[in-house]
Amino acid sequence: MRLATIFHLGIKELRGLMRDPILLGLILYSFTVAVYAEARAIPQTLNNAPIAIVDEDGSPLSLRIADAFLRPYFKPPVTITADEMDTRMDAATDTFALDIPPHFQSDLIAGKSPVIQLNVDATRMTQAFSGSGYVQSIVAQEITGFAATQTISQIPRVDLALRARFNPELNQTWFGSVMNVINMVTMLSIILTGTALIREREHGTVEHLLVMPVTPLEIMLAKVWSMGLVVFVATGLSLVFMVEGLLQVPIEGSLGLFMAGAALDLLATTAMGIALATIAGSMPQFGLLLMLVLMPLQILSGATTPRESMPEAIQTIMLAAPNTHFITMAQAILYRGAGFATVWPQFLWLAAIAAVLFVFSLLGFRRSLR
CATH class of the missing domain: 3.40.1710.10 (abc type-2 transporter like domain)
Structure with a gap:
């Protein structure tokens, strides 16, 4: 594995993204307009509250x-x-x-x-x-x-x-804005890496890459770091300019610690995007898979409804989802000002899940190239 090859392949992915106005518009909308709109949403239900x-x-x-x-x-x-x-x-x-x-x-x-x-x-x-x-x-x-x-x-x-x-005014804006940023991290990292791989397959450039001195691991790592970097930067900018700036939501904890956790989560979710893209044969099939995966991830992870309100079986199953631990960690850091001594279990969970998903995605990607 050569780092220079991974770097240049990643630059190729970024150039491809820059030529796609639809994806660029989706990124811009998700971390600006969608964050603002979600911040104004009003929560309603009370169920199984501790x-x-x-x-x-x-x-x-x-x-x-x-x-x-x-x-x-x-x-x-x-x-x-x-x-x-x-x-x-x-x-x-x-x-x-x-x-x-x-x-x-x-x-x-x-x-x-x-x-x-x-x-x-x-x-x-x-x-x-x-x-x-x-x-x-x-x-x-x-x-x-x-x-x-x-x-x-x-x-x-x-x-x-x-x-x-942690929210003395009971202001739903404080909750909705941050949670929507976290949801967008999961959604866009899966979409960007998945579409990047499917675009290569539909244009026939995967075969061109394979006749070059590059390995499937290098191709996958290039897509992971490039698409993950885009979401990583967009997340930081959204928190600073939209959440703290426009919406005036106070961030209690360390933004650097949160971004470190976001990097681990991005490693897991970008690998998940590649796994879904290897299963899907085309972009429409990938879109259908996204609906089956993203909705449970966002609804059952605790971003909108506390996990305590869900059945025990669902709570146990969702421990395998990376954004379940990412949301727990993000709420502790951004709302409660928690340090690493408090959130290290979530970091450990994210690292373990990311490693498993990456290996699983790499094996699936290699099989799809045969």
């Missing part, structure tokens, strides 16, 4: 409130301590953390107005946007039911202090 209870009162009323969070809206509540609350929230373990203060029931009976604190992971917009309203309604309903069994002439007011973590 919630934790910090019960500092230990009274019948606090237990009643904890038992009121039922499926399908919430997972069974997990009882934690006050010290664990922020740690679990930082690790994206809980979407909601309800802190019931000491003497809550006795203060209520005495006619005081106690305050319950609700912490919300606002990066999970599909749950956080409507879930805080569900929590407030459930707490109010249980307090009303409890007061009806007590000798309380007038039900005192109970305030629920809402604290939205």
Whole structure:
């Protein structure tokens, strides 16, 4: 394998891309207009949301409130301590953390107005946007039911202090813009590498390459680095100029660490694009395969709906998808300011999946050339 050959073959791919106005327009649209439009989308559903209870009162009323969070809206509540609350929230373990203060029931009976604190992971917009309203309604309903069994002439007011973590304004723009950039990384890396290979096959240039002193590995590596580089640069520019610039979305973590993870994800998804192109015999067939692959990847990876809302079997199967780990890593870095010590498992998963997909794609590519 010669690095100079891989470099020049990659330059050839970039020149071919520059002569394709349709693909250039798709790249420009995906990282600009599509990001802006998705940032304005409004999340709607609440299903199977994880919630934790910090019960500092230990009274019948606090237990009643904890038992009121039922499926399908919430997972069974997990009882934690006050010290664990922020740690679990930082690790994206809980979407909601309800802190019931000491003497809550006795203060209520005495006619005081106690305050319950609700912490919300606002990066999970599909749950956080409507879930805080569900929590407030459930707490109010249980307090009303409890007061009806007590000798309380007038039900005192109970305030629920809402604290939205990582997105204090509950602004869907913060969520939609970043998630759409991440989705475009997966989509365009598969499309660009797949179309590059199919274009070679339809124009007959693959046969021309094979009579030259180049190997299938060199051809594949050239397509991977060139198309991956295009998406890599477009991702960085979109985050800086569209997300941070135009949409004014704050990036909490290291952009460099995120881009390192994006490079690993691109290695996996570009290899996936080549694998699909070797299976497809033509561009129409490749388009049909894209619909079968891209939609499950984007819908079931946690980009739009948290994985906790999905069946256990789907969650397990999607662990084999590279963008599942890429999305988890991206949310931790860009929203929560996580460092490498927090996201190293996702880096490890991405490296392993990328290696497997690359080998699988290379074997398929070699077989298609026989």
